[in-house]
């Protein structure tokens with residue numbers, strides 16, 4: 114067995130995959146460069162820190178950690194069902210919404226199928242598609258965002274799933290309610306449309322699509338949401354899908370029974386009631402966005418207008434170099450060359466002083 118070739122033995126789709134590129138951890142940069150203070154604006158995390166209500170609730174959960182979590186997530190699902198005015202049997206919980214996206218692909222997509230997504234869209238869509246050995250169809254973007262007409266035109270009889278991120282990561286582009294509705298009207302019923310709304314809470318209420326209400330009219334629609342961004346629980350991993358009960362029933366057949374751990378279940382349940390925390394997150398984000406946009410305007414940087422908690426800035430052909438120099442200034446942002454955006458860097462919105470640290474670092478290295 115000494116000559117076993119693991120790569121050759123792997124599924125063809127897996128062989129061609131590149132591992133997900135995460136934002137550089139803060140302590141790693143501190144170790145590598147001996148920096149005492151590091152600002153991380155690389156993973157669209159919530160800069161407010163953990164909700165105090167969640168912190169208190171988690172202390173109370175520690176003694177129960179010797180038990181398995183509730184495999185059905187009864188309390189969290191009940192709470193989400195109430196929030197969305199749907200049945201608990203329409204909710205599928207995930208270890209982050211990435212888990213939900215993967216469960217969706219594994220439930221419905223096989224090697225003979227095609228999956229449609231946009232150029233510059235979230236990397237997990239091609240990743241879960243390729244892992245199954247299905248064909249990913251990346252549709253050229255329009256103004257960095259989803260070209261829904263072109264995506265509709267890319268659907269054929271082999272198409273099984275379409276992923277739409279709204280707002281999209283890493284571009285921050287946003288599709289209006291009317292645009293998505295027109296798309297849903299065009300999609301044939303053999304195609305499942307996954308509407309990934311990871312940044313939903315940052316969208317002004319008047320602009321938010323009534324996506325969960327749409328489930329009544331579009332049985333082939335699935336909406337996914339996360340606790341990782343505006344709710345500030347990225348480290349705990351909790352997300353969910355809302356769908357028809359029929360789809361949820363299928364997703365639950367392959368979902369790992371304990372995919373969401375006890376601490377995550379509890380934290381998600383508690384943070385849903387912390388309206389003040391969510392409100393502050395939205396306000397801090399709006400202010401920070403303004404701060405970064407003003408910086409870009411004053412320095413003459415183009416940026417992609419963003420509806421999320423990050424701004425993707427066109428820094429030029431030396432983006433990789435600027436990324437490295439920012440690291441030496443103690444600021445971690447996200448290179449997006451892997452998203453076919455080699456001249457851009459994605460900067461997550463932080464607290465005012467964190468945004469200022471990025472601005473100062475950019476001025477220093479110029």
Ligand SMILES: *Cc1c(COP(=O)(O)O)cnc(C)c1O
Pocket residue numbers: 157208209210211212235278281282309311338339340341342347350351352
């Ligand atoms: C961050 C993000 C998610 C959420 O990921 P989790 O697994 O819930 O942490 C999903 N979709 C997009 C587009 C994202 O940017």
